[in-house]
Amino acid sequence: MAIKHQLQQSIYSIIKHNRDGSFATQAARREILFLASKELVEGGYKLKNVQGLKQKHIYYLNQLWQERKLSNGTMKNRNAHLRWLCEKLHKANLMPTNDELKVGKRRYASNADNKAIELKDGNLAKVTNPFIYISLHLQRHFGLRREECIKFKPCVADKGDHIFLESTWCKGGRSRTVPILTEEARYWLEQSKKLVNYSNSALIPDSKTYKQQKKLYENQTKAAGFKHPHGLRHAYAQQRYKELTGWDCPKAGGPISKKLTREQKAKDKVARLTISQELGHCREQILVNYCGR
Numbered sequence: 001m002a003i004k005h006q007l008q009q010s011i012y013s014i015i016k017h018n019r020d021g022s023f024a025t026q027a028a029r030r031e032i033l034f035l036a037s038k039e040l041v042e043g044g045y046k047l048k049n050v051q052g053l054k055q056k057h058i059y060y061l062n063q064l065w066q067e068r069k070l071s072n073g074t075m076k077n078r079n080a081h082l083r084w085l086c087e088k089l090h091k092a093n094l095m096p097t098n099d100e101l102k103v104g105k106r107r108y109a110s111n112a113d114n115k116a117i118e119l120k121d122g123n124l125a126k127v128t129n130p131f132i133y134i135s136l137h138l139q140r141h142f143g144l145r146r147e148e149c150i151k152f153k154p155c156v157a158d159k160g161d162h163i164f165l166e167s168t169w170c171k172g173g174r175s176r177t178v179p180i181l182t183e184e185a186r187y188w189l190e191q192s193k194k195l196v197n198y199s200n201s202a203l204i205p206d207s208k209t210y211k212q213q214k215k216l217y218e219n220q221t222k223a224a225g226f227k228h229p230h231g232l233r234h235a236y237a238q239q240r241y242k243e244l245t246g247w248d249c250p251k252a253g254g255p256i257s258k259k260l261t262r263e264q265k266a267k268d269k270v271a272r273l274t275i276s277q278e279l280g281h282c283r284e285q286i287l288v289n290y291c292g293r
Contacts (some may be wrong), residue, residue: 003048003087004041008034010050013123014088024147032081036061047220050085055094055226058082063100072104079103081179090112111250111292115230126224131203132217134192138203139229141185142178143279146229149211154192155199163189170280181243237275237290244271250292257293 011033019026040047040057043064047057061082065075076098086095119140127133135149142163144152151169159177167175180186192203203215221229234251241249245267248254260268269284272291276284 003046004038005057006048007037007050008043011037011082011085012046015083018088020084022037023172025172028077029081029084032293035163036082039064039108051089053086053089053091053094055096056095059101062103066102073250075101075103085256098186103126111256114251115228115289116234116251117226118235119232121151122221122225124224127220129216129220130195130211131205134188134195135203135217136221136226136232137184137188137230138192140232140236141182141188143233143240145233145280146217147171148280149206150217151202153200153202154190154196155201158189158193165280172280172282174280175235176277176284177282192254208255212234215232233279234290237279239288240275240278241271241291244274249290277290 012030013029015033021029030193037047037050039061039239043060043061045057047053054109058079062075062079065078070078079095079098083092083095086092092102093279119136121172123134124136127136131150135152138144138152139146139149144165148165153166153169157165160180162177164178165176165178167173176282178188183281196203197206204210207215238249242252242254245264247264250256255264257265257268272284272287275291276282276287279290280285281287
């Protein structure tokens, strides 16, 4: 067996016995770790088993990625998967910090780059699958990710004044709650409950797998003119920002942080922390992509 295949087989064994996070997270982890193993072998390292991973391998990968001019965000995401691997190998100290690896801070989009979209911006008539039709509305009114709005189990999620998203639906395996604050949100939640056959059913037809439904989601949203449906999450975040502060966020034309009063800055901070939690992010800084600064 070739060295690359031996190394990837040892990595797969670790992944197989540690299924942390959502299916999307697991798939991304496998892809990045397999890519890293390929790059190590191509770089001349005769590493046959991941148990032999050393710090020099991690430094080599980061130097290679920097030479290829990968963005800081991409490198941090890749290092997060390497960090996960080191922890599973019981070698957490093997992984240097991003500063030690000379990975800079993430670059966030400017306030002028607003990715928010509304459902009216596309042609919903072309979304013929009722499950996807409902999923899109839930994505807009609760700020859900694609995987979350497809795996969403309406009867399980509905907790009266909020919805609960189970860890297996969410990125990074982080469960969370989102408040039900509008009549539209309650309406589409009720519509989703009418659509499923059983109390434990997700918004996936009985005849399809998640993978098949995801592909259909991609095809139908593209046909309907939604190039980046993730923009529905941006719209949710911007709506919530205005509800919590009383003014538009910078990406929607509101005042930038430097122009806020001390009292407004305090309210801005609370709003950003709240929205970050509702979106399932662990860092408030990421909200700059949604609302600006």
